[in-house]
Amino acid sequence: MRTSELHVLPCGDHAILVELDDLEDVLALNAALRGHEPAGLVDVVPAAETLLIMFDPGVTSVERLTDYLARLPDERLTADETPLVEIPVRYDGPDLDAVAEATGLSADEVVRRHAGTTYTVAFTGFAPGFAYLTGLDPRLALPRRENPRTRVPAGSVAIADRYSGVYPRSGPGGWHLLGHTDAVLWDLDRTPPAALVPGTRVRFTVRGRDGRR
Amino acid sequence: MTAGREPVLEVLEPGLLAIVQDLGRPGLGAMGVGRAGAADEGSFRLANRLVGNAELAAAIEFVLGGLAIRFRRTATVALTGAPADVRAGERAAAFNAPFSVRAGEVLRVARPARGLRGYLAVRGGLGVTPVLGSRSWDSLAGIGPPPLRAGDLLPLADDHDGEPFVDVAPVRAPLPPLSGAATLRVLPGPRADRFAASALDRLFVSAYEVTADSDRVGLRLAGPPLPAAPGVAAELPPEGMVTGALQVPPSGRPVLFLADHPVTGGYPVVGVVLTADLPLAAQLRPGDEVRFRPTAPAAGVGGGGPVAAASGARWRRPLRG
Missing domain, CATH: 2.40.100.10 (Cyclophilin-like)
Known part of the structure; x- marks a missing residue:
């Protein structure tokens, strides 16, 4: 059994960057910190292998925060205890055939594999409410499009690299568009506005495909 | 973008860029929302203090002057940041000191010789509708009140916190040197x-x-x-x-x-x-x-390298699953 340790990198005078082994540990530390917020905590940003912790240097310090982190109880949830969001998708995206060609799969098989797995929100970024979902079938992993679109419609369900995601608002984007959903994943008048936050599990359900189903 | 109140400020010319800012919306990083907020927070805070506003009051952040605003009611204002010539109606005014703009007068800020951003605080703060708890425009996320345009009308809020009693603040904006880096x-x-x-x-x-x-x-x-x-x-x-x-x-x-x-x-x-x-x-x-x-880390800022976790913390050993 390995010894338990935290790897803390300096990040200016009001933040630390904690390096962790994997996403599971990132989400566990994030949840623990949210459940037991220390004095002076300003913001926490989970990412693929790190947790950025911003603090108020007038209230706490790197030493005190690091000491606090080391004492936090590990209360991670098992997979079936975390919230699950189902997103109905109409698989009629403009890149579905290109993805099929690039992966050597049929379009039906691309859809089957994309909808056949449970994802986890790893982190957000790029745009408010844009969640990077891990758990993508490795056969569907493709680099981003060489020429990003200047406008991707809101609700587009897409893949790139090891991730899947849903564009919460229309805007530029370089991911491969497999379909779209009417689910509202970002609503400023809702609390919280983002439906997908780190740790949430996501399943895509097939609502139709190109008029064929 | 008004919150149902009578508008007091009428934007005649926004200059290069004039936006509403407060201290931003910290704490939403996990949802992909950044803090935004005043870029030169020191100058922003000073402007609010000079007019007796609360810390959370919203002000106008503007770039390279060129700002012209008509006041429909008499108001106490303060300008901070990159200093430039100011006129309230026919009268000259100054940065870093509160002054009154009378009903009907136009406040004009010229282009600064040095520095980039100026702040205009109005007693009471700007009353535009907050988004996710802040009145700041976030240019990357596209959240908050959009950049001001000619013709925009802005109401005031009640975000004051005391009286403006300072005649002039003996401070200077953080400006780049006259020559050199x-x-x-x-x-x-x-x-x-x-x-x-x-x-x-x-x-x-x-x-x-x-x-x-x-x-x-x-x-x-x-x-x-x-x-x-x-x-x-x-x-x-x-x-x-x-x-x-x-x-x-x-x-x-x-x-x-x-x-x-x-x-x-x-x-x-x-x-x-x-x-x-x-x-x-x-x-x-x-x-x-x-x-x-x-610069070396100040006391309390450092880290780097592994920190032994107390017994019971098992970030590398899941308790369950």
């Missing part, structure tokens, strides 16, 4: 170890120029590139970003992140500018020169 202090890390040994030396001996594509997201800098260490990829898995981060994209030319920076990024951060020097960074305009000086 501005100096910003940098704490190396978190990813300094991904750069060639020569890269850090280069960062700290070279002068960089602020380029024209700089904005509230960040200062794009022209100067000697900072190469990655041999065998180290130019990208890394996305990680959280802070204001003040010197992020180095594959071009090797650093970007200094300001208030509207992305929440996460996949390029390494070689160092982070001290919080105390961010107001000066926010006052640099295209063409200004900047130098970076390494």
Whole structure:
């Protein structure tokens, strides 16, 4: 059994960057910190292998925060205890055939594999409410499009690299568009506005495909 | 964008860019929402203090003057930041001191000789509708009240907190020097170890120029590139970003992140500018020169390396599953 340790990198005078082994540990530390917020905590940003912790240097310090982190109880949830969001998708995206060609799969098989797995929100970024979902079938992993679109419609369900995601608002984007959903994943008048936050599990359900189903 | 109140300010000319800002919306990083907020927080806070406003009151942040605003009611205002000539109606006024603009008068701010951003606080604060708890415009996320345009009408709120009793604040805005480079202090890390040994030396001996594509997201800098260490990829898995981060994209030319920076990024951060020097960074305009000086962590700022966790913390050993 390995010894338990935290790897803390300096990040200016009001933040630390904690390096962790994997996403599971990132989400566990994030949840623990949210459940037991220390004095002076300003913001926490989970990412693929790190947790950025911003603090108020007038209230706490790197030493005190690091000491606090080391004492936090590990209360991670098992997979079936975390919230699950189902997103109905109409698989009629403009890149579905290109993805099929690039992966050597049929379009039906691309859809089957994309909808056949449970994802986890790893982190957000790029745009408010844009969640990077891990758990993508490795056969569907493709680099981003060489020429990003200047406008991707809101609700587009897409893949790139090891991730899947849903564009919460229309805007530029370089991911491969497999379909779209009417689910509202970002609503400023809702609390919280983002439906997908780190740790949430996501399943895509097939609502139709190109008029064929 | 009004909150059902009678408008007091009428924007006649917004200049290059005039936006509403307060202290931003910290705490939403996990949802992909950045803090935003006033870029030169020191000048912003001073403006609010001069008119007796609460800390949370919203003010106008404007770039390179050119601002003209008609007041429909008499109001107490203060201007801070990059100093420029000011007129309230026919009268001259000054930065860093509260003064009255009478009903019907037009407040005009000229172009500053040095510095980039000015702040106009009005007693009571601007009463535009908050979004996610803040009245700040976030240019990257597109959240908050959009940039002001000619004809916009702004109401006031009741965000005052005491009386304006200071005649003039004996302070100066954080401005770049008349000649030569501005100096910003940098704490190396978190990813300094991904750069060639020569890269850090280069960062700290070279002068960089602020380029024209700089904005509230960040200062794009022209100067000697900072190469990655041999065998180290130019990208890394996305990680959280802070204001003040010197992020180095594959071009090797650093970007200094300001208030509207992305929440996460996949390029390494070689160092982070001290919080105390961010107001000066926010006052640099295209063409200004900047130098970076390494600084040792103050007491309580440091870290790096493994920290033994107390028994019971099992970040590398799941309790369940």
